[in-house]
Amino acid sequence: MEHADLELPEPDTKDWTWTVHHRCPECGVAVGDLTLRQVADLTDLAARQWVEVLEGDDVAALRARPHPRVWSPTEYAAHVRDVGRVFLTRLDLMLAEDTPTFADWDQDAAAVEGGYATLDPRRVAPGIATSLGAFAARLRAVPLGEELRRGHRSNGSEFTVLTLAQYFLHDVVHHLHDVGHPLKV
Ligand SMILES: [Zn+2]
Numbered sequence: 001m002e003h004a005d006l007e008l009p010e011p012d013t014k015d016w017t018w019t020v021h022h023r024c025p026e027c028g029v030a031v032g033d034l035t036l037r038q039v040a041d042l043t044d045l046a047a048r049q050w051v052e053v054l055e056g057d058d059v060a061a062l063r064a065r066p067h068p069r070v071w072s073p074t075e076y077a078a079h080v081r082d083v084g085r086v087f088l089t090r091l092d093l094m095l096a097e098d099t100p101t102f103a104d105w106d107q108d109a110a111a112v113e114g115g116y117a118t119l120d121p122r123r124v125a126p127g128i129a130t131s132l133g134a135f136a137a138r139l140r141a142v143p144l145g146e147e148l149r150r151g152h153r154s155n156g157s158e159f160t161v162l163t164l165a166q167y168f169l170h171d172v173v174h175h176l177h178d179v180g181h182p183l184k185v
Pocket of ligand 1: 025027029170174
């Protein structure tokens with residue numbers, strides 16, 4: 001399959017920070033009342049379900065875009081894997097510094113640079129398990145009383161450790177919905 005001519009997906013310019021406060025009408029998930037511990041547990045659950053998706057029998061379907069401008073399940077998975085890495089960096093920064101501003105991360109550039117469209121889903125599976133597992137483990141290690149430490153995105157959005165974790169979980173779960181495997185709890 002030739003990937004060089006693939007169109008880029010629509011850039012995701014939506015600000016999703018509202019998902020911390022309201023149930024998402026698309027994936028049905030409400031994260032706003034979850035504790036750090038609950039977010040950690042659900043992140044681990046979602047990681048296992050992502051691995052199940054990526055180990056599905058129909059590899060061709062896992063690599064196929066449902067529409068030229070919509071990511072394949074494998075591309076979404078690679079995105080989620082990298083979101084885990086980026087958010088772990090942000091979490092560590094919030095715990096190390098007072099009210100840091102996060103470095104920008106261009107998810108569409110990351111998809112091109114990371115060759116998401118050429119990846120083997122079997123190889124993304126361990127990456128997603130490691131990335132999400134590390135984030136969940138770090139959440140469990142946040143010292144008592146530190147969950148309200150703050151940080152900013154460069155666009156001004158403010159997060160606490162808790163809302164960053166909630167936001168992250170929604171992203172991970174929303175993309176399971178995107179690939180047709182809503183989180184089973
Ligand atoms: Zn959602």
